[in-house]
Amino acid sequence: MSRITVKKSKVEHAQFYVDSCPFQAITADSEGYLSINDQCRICKLCLKFGPDLFSFEEDIPVNTFHQTQTKDIAVFLEWQHEKIHPVSWELVCKAREMAEPFQQKVIGILVGASLEKHKEEFSEYPLDEVVIYDSPDFIDFRIEPYSAAIIDFIQAYNPNVLLIGATPLGRSLAPRIAIACKTGLTADCTGLELRGNGALIQTRPAFGGNIMAQIKTPMGRPQMATVRPHVMNSKRVAHCSLPKTTCLSLEDALKNSKIKVLESRMKPPAQDLSEADVVVAVGRGIKRPEDLRMIRDLAQSLSAVIAFSRPLIEAGWADNRFQIGLSGRSIQPKLLVTIGISGAVQFSAGIQGAGYVIAINSDPDAPIFNVADLGFVGDCYEIIPQVSSLLKSLRKKE
Ligand SMILES: Cc1cc2nc3c(=O)[nH]c(=O)nc-3n(C[C@H](O)[C@H](O)[C@H](O)COP(=O)(O)OP(=O)(O)OC[C@H]3O[C@@H](n4cnc5c(N)ncnc54)[C@H](O)[C@@H]3O)c2cc1C
Numbered sequence: 001m002s003r004i005t006v007k008k009s010k011v012e013h014a015q016f017y018v019d020s021c022p023f024q025a026i027t028a029d030s031e032g033y034l035s036i037n038d039q040c041r042i043c044k045l046c047l048k049f050g051p052d053l054f055s056f057e058e059d060i061p062v063n064t065f066h067q068t069q070t071k072d073i074a075v076f077l078e079w080q081h082e083k084i085h086p087v088s089w090e091l092v093c094k095a096r097e098m099a100e101p102f103q104q105k106v107i108g109i110l111v112g113a114s115l116e117k118h119k120e121e122f123s124e125y126p127l128d129e130v131v132i133y134d135s136p137d138f139i140d141f142r143i144e145p146y147s148a149a150i151i152d153f154i155q156a157y158n159p160n161v162l163l164i165g166a167t168p169l170g171r172s173l174a175p176r177i178a179i180a181c182k183t184g185l186t187a188d189c190t191g192l193e194l195r196g197n198g199a200l201i202q203t204r205p206a207f208g209g210n211i212m213a214q215i216k217t218p219m220g221r222p223q224m225a226t227v228r229p230h231v232m233n234s235k236r237v238a239h240c241s242l243p244k245t246t247c248l249s250l251e252d253a254l255k256n257s258k259i260k261v262l263e264s265r266m267k268p269p270a271q272d273l274s275e276a277d278v279v280v281a282v283g284r285g286i287k288r289p290e291d292l293r294m295i296r297d298l299a300q301s302l303s304a305v306i307a308f309s310r311p312l313i314e315a316g317w318a319d320n321r322f323q324i325g326l327s328g329r330s331i332q333p334k335l336l337v338t339i340g341i342s343g344a345v346q347f348s349a350g351i352q353g354a355g356y357v358i359a360i361n362s363d364p365d366a367p368i369f370n371v372a373d374l375g376f377v378g379d380c381y382e383i384i385p386q387v388s389s390l391l392k393s394l395r396k397k398e
Contacts, residue, residue: 074159079112087165098194140261183220278304285340301391343368
């Protein structure tokens, strides 16, 4: 771990240094001996005030995967319910786009049971190689053997980059692997770019979405990122040849787990916001839950799924699966109608993939109009019933 240390312990004007730390991490005893406590956030301000007194010590990561030996982009192919999760294919396509200019390979890692019969599926996506860990021990997801398999793959292949879908499974797997490899991990990236020197620029909203941070992993390898479903696009390709497949196995001791899966049950299918072609999204411009009746009318006319901004989810108007945004779902509908939504960055982060956006808002300066293709400035309580009845009359004429 990196840390700030005190070079000379006893100083004059010790209180000056104590006061200069914004985190109250510097303490002084009665004789003027300074020390650093666990409040230290390594902001390094003390190095400016006392360059001779304080020093920054950075541990070189104990990383066996040395940067110069790493190459290629690996993608974890999440295997669930007899198929590969769509986010894995989105990441494969992104990996191919990044790998192409640098003649790097895109390698998929698949962990599961009875995978052999599904090989055909690989030919539809631009993979160079698929590394398979196929064993009855992987029939259910258990974190220890799954992460052991991926760590084994990393040791064998030394990939420069490892991409994982930000699904519940991926979110539990990725940090464990990053810790084991003593490397960095950027969660929920919205953009990825590979530079000529092999550095992966990982973009994601930070500080509550007020800035888009570009994050690098200067020391550790592989550079690890998770990406939520529907943030990247996936394209099936007419890829005539099957990628090379390599089967690896894990020693028995590494397949042990403290988790015993007693039973697994499928959740009842719910209306999936991420898959909807038409979405009507509602925000705080709608004042009462009973006013949703007019929204349901509109949604029915458009065959749309109704979604919400975060404040309405927090108010208990709907299940959090119907929240759009940074801490909700990313959606890619062909048509999105937003009603009484201001368009805060945290909301707009979830609609980047939307096709045509229509916004209804009474405030002409609402930021939602910056991302909308068509805007209606006005009271939604007047506009919505008119639009619904117009749609109904058009439907009758059909
Ligand atoms: C870390 C973090 C994560 C977040 N994640 C999310 C997220 O995932 N999703 C999300 O939505 N938010 C998220 N937020 C909250 C976000 O910052 C905004 O507060 C939220 O999106 C605002 O919701 P809103 O647009 O419904 O409400 P408001 O900002 O209050 O906007 C209401 C809008 O309705 C308009 N309006 C009012 N009356 C009418 C009317 N009669 N007719 C038409 N228009 C009307 C107003 O002009 C206004 O623009 C997050 C915040 C943080 C800090």
